[in-house]
Amino acid sequence: MRLVDTHCHLDFPEYKDDLEQVIERAEAAGVVRMIVPGTDMASSGKAIGLAGKYPAVFAAVGIHPHGADKTDAVGVSRLRDLAAGNDKVVAIGEIGLDYFRRYSKIENQKRVFRNCLRTARDLDLPVVLHNRDAGVDFLRILKEAAPGVRGVVHCFSADTGLLKQLLQLEMYVSFTGNITFGNAGDLRDAIKRVPLERLLLETDSPFMAPAPLRRKRNEPGYVRHLLDVYAGIYGLTPEDIARITTHNANQLFRLGIEEKPMVAxxxxxxxxxxxxxxxxxxxxxxxxxxxxxxxxxxxRLDMEPTTGEIIGAMGDISGYREVVFxxxxxxxxxxxxxxxxxxxVKEKGGRVRLVTNGEGNLISGRHIAGGLKGLLDRVSVSLNAAEAAGYDRLCRPVFGEAAYSAILDFIRECKSEGIEVEVTCLDMAGQDTVSGCRRIAEELGVAFRLRRMNVVG
Ligand code: SF4
Known part of the structure; x- marks a missing residue:
């Protein structure tokens, strides 16, 4: 399992005595990257120092809104000098607005926030954002100062209105250990609105230690405690959450994590x-x-795997409910x-399902269902249209409108060979199409399943 803690203040004095061990524990827990955000010039310099010393540590440089009163235009331009040309500086942050504590004047917070956003835009770096009770100004400045900037809003609250607008801007969001607290029902409800493709993991160490360690000093290795909460919310496994959020972090921050093409x-x-x-x-x-x-x-395969390579990639299949082409x-x-x-797979006692566009008869130039008898337990045919012309427009088969009747034939033939069949339709197809596909499945005497876009199943 590979994890990324996208927000941990390892430059803070809480780690002065045992930073080596903290990083070792994180790596032992599967944390392959840790991003240390700077909160002012000195902190940003320390973050860069840590990134230079530890391969798994990366830096962001930024001025936290608390430090805005002490930062002038020269300060922000020095930030730019720190970030430019350093491969281990992967973002501008932590920047933003904090109207809750107001340690700096609001006008200064806005000025520094704008300048930091422009720096991120000029350097083509993502941003790590802090917002506390400043939603309206926060969004306005984000849109005005650096339209199209990529980034993450860290330690997100339960403000679902703001969340919706940030997701429209294609921002990522991350939540901290507070999602594990018993009284964090609102936060967990907010998470349900976040597409998994937009979620990152963070600890915000040394703050916000997760429930089993609450009130202790937090550290990156504790990010594992968030996985079960997310797994429960998204109906996936902790391993799925780890992989997806690590991929998200790699996409946003360009962390150099290798993601090999997968066969199984x-x-x-x-x-x-x-x-x-x-x-x-x-x-x-x-x-x-x-x-x-x-x-x-x-x-994205480099080349198509051989039968032996596929079987080798599958490994031990005994723990899986089904193997799905x-x-x-x-x-x-x-x-x-x-x-x-x-x-x-059948020799090993496993269940096999084929997900197909149903055009196999046309592809092979013969009826193929008979040859699949005894090898497939179930076939899922993606229909997505209730008639031939609609299918041709939506799915653009090389066979043209002839594809549709061939798909229906394939469904009938699989059924008559004793293979379970389900017809699927994407929910984005529209109500009439969904109803039409459901009716066709009933007429063919096979199961129907409505599929949500982006949900694999
Ligand atoms: S083009 Fe259509 S049938 Fe082919 S892989 Fe993509 S979604 Fe599936």
Missing amino acids: YPIRDSLYLNITNRCTNRCTFCTREYSSYVKGHNL CGYGEPTLRLETVKKVASF
Whole structure:
């Protein structure tokens, strides 16, 4: 399991006696990157020093709103000099507004915030943002001073109105150990509104230690205590949360974490197989058009794996509920490989499911369902349209409108071979289409499942 603590103040005096051990414990807990945000010039300098000394530590440089009164334009330009050209400075932060404590005058906070945002924009760096009770000004300045800037709002509160607007700006958000507290129901409700693709992990060490260690000094290794809470909220495993948030952090901060193309990739209690990136469709909604990643797994293959490589990548399958041919392409383009791997899984006593566009008969030029009997337990056919012309527009198959009737034939044939079949339709297809797909499934006597976009299943 690889984790990233995107916000830990390891430059603070709380770590002066045992920083080495704190970092060792973090690495032993799976934390592969720690981002230390600067809060003023001195703190930013220390963060850079730590980043230079420890390979897993990266720095952000910034002026916290508390220090705004003491920062002039020269101070911000020195910040720029600190950040420019240093590969281990991955962000500008911690910057923002704090109207709760008001340790600095509001006008000075706004001035420094604006200047730091412009610095981030000029250096093409993301920002690490602090907001306390300043939502309206915070959003306005964010939009005006650096439109399009990328970043994370750290230690987010339960302000769902602000959250909605930040997500529209494609900001990431992170919550701290307070999500584990018994009285943090509002926070956990707010998390439910955050797409997992926008979530980062942080401890905000030395503050906000999670529930089992509450009131102790926090440290990056404790970030693991957040995983169970998120896993419960998102209906995934702690491993899924770790992988996805690490991928998110890597995307935002360019942390150099290698993400190899995956042939076999676990999500929840299923093992998915990615055996080709080719497809006979060009669906208008296909995520592979704009991303190599699904739930933190890199599915962009360098080359198609052999049967042996697929079986090798699967490892021990005894702990999985099912093995699913899915991935970033149409598995029946490699029908013989599907059969051999499925045969291997069946010999091991596993369940096999094929997720397909249903065009296998056209791809192979023959009826393929008979050859899949005994090898597949279930087939999920992505229909997504209730008639041929609509399918042609949405999924753009190389076979044109002929694809649709061939898909329906394939469904009938699988059913008559005794293979369980479900027809799926994406929820974004529209109510009429969803109803039409449901009706077709009923007429064919197979199951129907409404799929949410971005939910793998
Ligand atoms: S069938 Fe699946 S892999 Fe192929 S284009 Fe459509 S969504 Fe993408």
